[in-house]
Amino acid sequence: MIAVDGIDPTTTPVHHLLCDGSFAVTVPSAGRLAASVATAGAAGVQAVLEMTDYAPIALREPVRSLVWVQGRLREVADRDVSELLDLIAASDPNPALLQVHSDESRYALMRLEIESVVAADSTGAESVAVGDLLAARPDPFCAMESCWLQHLESDHRDVVDRLANRLPGALRRGRVRPLGLDRYGVALRVESDGGDHDVRLPFAAPVDDVTGLSRAIRVLMGCPFLNGLRARRV
Structure with a gap:
């Protein structure tokens, strides 16, 4: 969603970070x-882009995190639209791009x-420098995370239960759900009568x-076969 003072928040189907920090x-x-x-012309208008990260499984509270990007919103000149659309499509071929600057144009490109970036999750909110944002790279498992979490939830309750054994005793009385998975660890959501709690188990x-991810998860589970089944020595 993108919000401007005095106007209801508007859905934006394309929001692509460019190498110049816009x-x-x-x-x-x-x-x-x-x-x-x-x-507003060249002056643009002050705006906030809000990006919401939803969990890929059905949780009581589906939002995992939020990012707010504040800055100045300006039109892209007609002469630059086609080149910018091609640049975006090269890495993010979003079908909505076909509805920009066309005979049946539904969207305007801006x-x-x-000016500032703030990321927030259950642990709190933190400002992120634009340089750090540009230097960040996608997590190696981001494209697969949703499917893996859904698979854990539906077919591998035993894995979730063993991970839950690492939680403090007070949290084990709730319903433990897989919430996140990345190169640094596993996140669990505990749903209980006393509220929801997110807990991260770091690798x-x-x-x-x-291969490294599978081994790291087995370590968290307390599995004795850290590298898979080993042949018995005679």
């Missing part, structure tokens, strides 16, 4: 937001010049591939 975003071309930005060291 976001390319699309907004409905016939809406109040597009008209407001067009009227650029949000970043001993970051992992970079599926």
